[in-house]
Structures are given as C-alpha cells and as structure tokens.
Amino acid sequence: MKAFVDYFRLALISPELVAALAVVGIFNYWPEPFEFGTVQLSSDVKWSLGAALLPLAMLATCYQMGTDLLSPAGKRTVLLNWPDYPMFKRRIVFTLINCVIGFCLVLLGVFFVAKAKAVWGTMLIVAGLVSSAISLASIALAKWRAREILGE
Numbered sequence: 001m002k003a004f005v006d007y008f009r010l011a012l013i014s015p016e017l018v019a020a021l022a023v024v025g026i027f028n029y030w031p032e033p034f035e036f037g038t039v040q041l042s043s044d045v046k047w048s049l050g051a052a053l054l055p056l057a058m059l060a061t062c063y064q065m066g067t068d069l070l071s072p073a074g075k076r077t078v079l080l081n082w083p084d085y086p087m088f089k090r091r092i093v094f095t096l097i098n099c100v101i102g103f104c105l106v107l108l109g110v111f112f113v114a115k116a117k118a119v120w121g122t123m124l125i126v127a128g129l130v131s132s133a134i135s136l137a138s139i140a141l142a143k144w145r146a147r148e149i150l151g152e
Contacts, residue, residue, distance in 0.1 A: 006087055010094045015138065016131045020105075023127040027120070037122040041113045048110040051125055055106055055132040059099035065139045066092040075150050092142070095135040102132030 011017070027034050041048045070089055072079045079085055105128030112121030 003086070003090065006090055007094070010091065014094070014098075016095075016098045016134045019134045020127040020131045023123060023130055027123040031119060034119050034122045034126070037126070038113055038117060038119045041110075041122060041125070042117045045110070045114045048113055048125070051129065052103070052106045052110050054129055055099055055103035058132040058136045059096065059103065062092075062095050062099050062136055062139050065143050066096065069139075069143055069146060075152065076146070078150070079146070088142075092139065095139050098135045099132045102128040102135070104128070105131070 041051075069079075070092060079088075082088070105124045109121040109124030109126075109128065112118040112124065
C-alpha cells in the first residue's frame, strides 16, 4: 500500500507534470510560438521525427544513470541498507516511465502536425520533450547527490 501511495504522489506532485502543464499554460496564453513551430515542423517532417528520437535518447541516458545508482558497487553498497532505498528505486522507475510517456507524446504530436497541421500537436511535442528533459535532470541530480554523500 505504501508503494501505491508513493507512486500516486509521484504522479501528482512531480516536476515533470508541472513542466508539462506549464507548457500547456503557455500554449493557452501565448500560442504564436507554437503556431510558428507547427509551420516549420509541417514543412519538413524530418525535423519532427528527429525530435521524436530525443526522448528515446533521454530514456537511454536515464536508464544508464539509474542502473549506476541502483546497482551499487564498492562504497555504494550502503545504499542497499538505506531505509528509503525502495522509495529511491521507485523514483528512478518513475523517471523511466515518464521518458516513455514523453516519447509517446512526441510521437502523437508529430502525427498531428504531419497529418492535420494541428497547433496543439506542437504543444504535445514540446511538452513531451520538456517532461523527458526534467526526468533526465532529476536522475542526474540524484547521481550527483549520491556521489556527494558517499564522497566519490
């Protein structure tokens, strides 16, 4: 039950969700940059497909960093005895899931920009990219903090 509550809290109160909602808010109040992006992305779909690969690269990087953090060796084996290690592990898994969601958002946005030239498709692309970038940044910060605490 504790794990379920932690996942629920992660999903509702996460910097990734806040960043994606900030993109939606910006889109609602200032749509001109998204309109410009839609024109540019629909004129050459290769750029859109390239944007779709960015969340996958972020996912691979998050996986590599998360594996480094969750597979401790040497001094890092103390992490396994840490009482909050399961919560730490759930957060890393959540960032990986968030990168997959970001990839799906970008693909959906690319589809809508390419087929319907929909402005909100560009908003989906930007929201997916920003959300994946925030996930990558949070794992990078966790890795730096772990190194700092362990004196590496």
